[in-house]
Amino acid sequence: MEKIKKEKFIQNLKETLEIDDDKVITVDTNLADLEEYDSLSVLVIVTMIEKEYKKQISSSDFEKITTVNSLMELIGKEYFE
Amino acid sequence: MNKNLFDLKNKNIIITGASSGIGGQCAITFAQLGANIILVARNKERLEQTFKKLKKRNHLFFVQDITEYDKLEEIVNTSVEKIGKISGFVHSAGVDKLLPLKLVEPDIYKEMFSVNVISGFELARIISKKKYVNKEGASFVFISSIMGILGQTGKIPYCSSKGAVVSGAKAMALELVSKNIRVNSILPAVVETEMSKHVLGNLSEESREEILNMHPLGLGKPDDIAYACAFLLSDASRWITGSNLIVDGGYSAK
Numbered sequence: 532m533e534k535i536k537k538e539k540f541i542q543n544l545k546e547t548l549e550i551d552d553d554k555v556i557t558v559d560t561n562l563a564d565l566e567e568y569d570s571l572s573v574l575v576i577v578t579m580i581e582k583e584y585k586k587q588i589s590s591s592d593f594e595k596i597t598t599v600n601s602l603m604e605l606i607g608k609e610y611f612e
Numbered sequence: 613m614n615k616n617l618f619d620l621k622n623k624n625i626i627i628t629g630a631s632s633g634i635g636g637q638c639a640i641t642f643a644q645l646g647a648n649i650i651l652v653a654r655n656k657e658r659l660e661q662t663f664k665k666l667k668k669r670n671h672l673f674f675v676q677d678i679t680e681y682d683k684l685e686e687i688v689n690t691s692v693e694k695i696g697k698i699s700g701f702v703h704s705a706g707v708d709k710l711l712p713l714k715l716v717e718p719d720i721y722k723e724m725f726s727v728n729v730i731s732g733f734e735l736a737r738i739i740s741k742k743k744y745v746n747k748e749g750a751s752f753v754f755i756s757s758i759m760g761i762l763g764q765t766g767k768i769p770y771c772s773s774k775g776a777v778v779s780g781a782k783a784m785a786l787e788l789v790s791k792n793i794r795v796n797s798i799l800p801a802v803v804e805t806e807m808s809k810h811v812l813g814n815l816s817e818e819s820r821e822e823i824l825n826m827h828p829l830g831l832g833k834p835d836d837i838a839y840a841c842a843f844l845l846s847d848a849s850r851w852i853t854g855s856n857l858i859v860d861g862g863y864s865a866k
Binding site: 549 | 741742743787790
């Protein structure tokens with residue numbers, strides 16, 4: 532699998548959650564702190580990851596997610612540049 | 613002077629099935645109430661005729677078969693670029709067929725659901741994106757039918773598709789609350805349009821008489837539905853979402 536660029540992943544995440552372009556998201560951003568993040572966002576992110584990165588994540592695994600970095604760890608840090 | 617909550621001033625409203633019937637009348641009525649209309653329909657000639665009847669404002673029209681789902685985002689994107697973000701959406705496009713169950717094949721359901729349900733829900737999905745929808749709020753109205761909650765002989769595909777519109781709109785209303793988008797459906801009984809004339813034309817004189825007698829206030833006119841629709845698009849209905857408004861001349865009261 533081609534390595535995922537961190538910046539591209541964050542951009543995909545912003546588009547998926549419809550986060551304004553001028554809002555800064557980093558690996559340390561806590562997803563739950565985002566105003567765009569709600570109860571359905573988990574499903575939206577899981578679907579985006581499946582579609583874009585062909586990686587399956589169960590919604591129960593998502594309970595461990597806090598920051599963007601922890602989401603990347605769940606996908607597998609080895610997949611990122 | 614206080615703002616008139618019932619007008620549609622400066623609202624940009626997308627209407628499917630806008631060339632004739634209920635959708636066409638909605639375009640004319642909403643333009644009179646101050647809205648800019650984005651008309652979408654398949655028939656260019658009729659669409660242009662309706663477009664010419666609109667009170668002059670910043671209107672647009674698109675000749676498009678709305679079951680070509682991959683073309684829909686371009687319509688919304690172009691509309692937002694040209695006249696601004698969307699405050700209202702009315703899905704009025706619909707098809708109807710009178711067929712007994714023994715003649716209904718899967719393709720009939722597919723056609724009925726693709727126009728009556730899926731294209732409308734797909735447009736709602738696109739319009740509700742943050743980049744397209746007015747952040748002050750918006751209102752989506754799906755033209756269902758009283759047949760969405762009642763049955764009628766020979767109308768299984770139509771009734772089931774219109775029922776899907778009612779229940780889907782309720783679920784959508786809950787999901788889009790966070791974006792300040794209200795979602796409702798309108799359930800008309802028989803309204804005098806080209807489509808209903810065609811369906812009624814296939815019935816015996818006796819059956820037509822029977823249908824007329826089922827409407828205590830007589831058959832509806834397209835503007836009877838357009839007025840109800842305008843109310844649901846206006847700020848006067850700001851506390852109404854997830855509802856199915858019955859506008860049927862008393863049909864379901866019997």
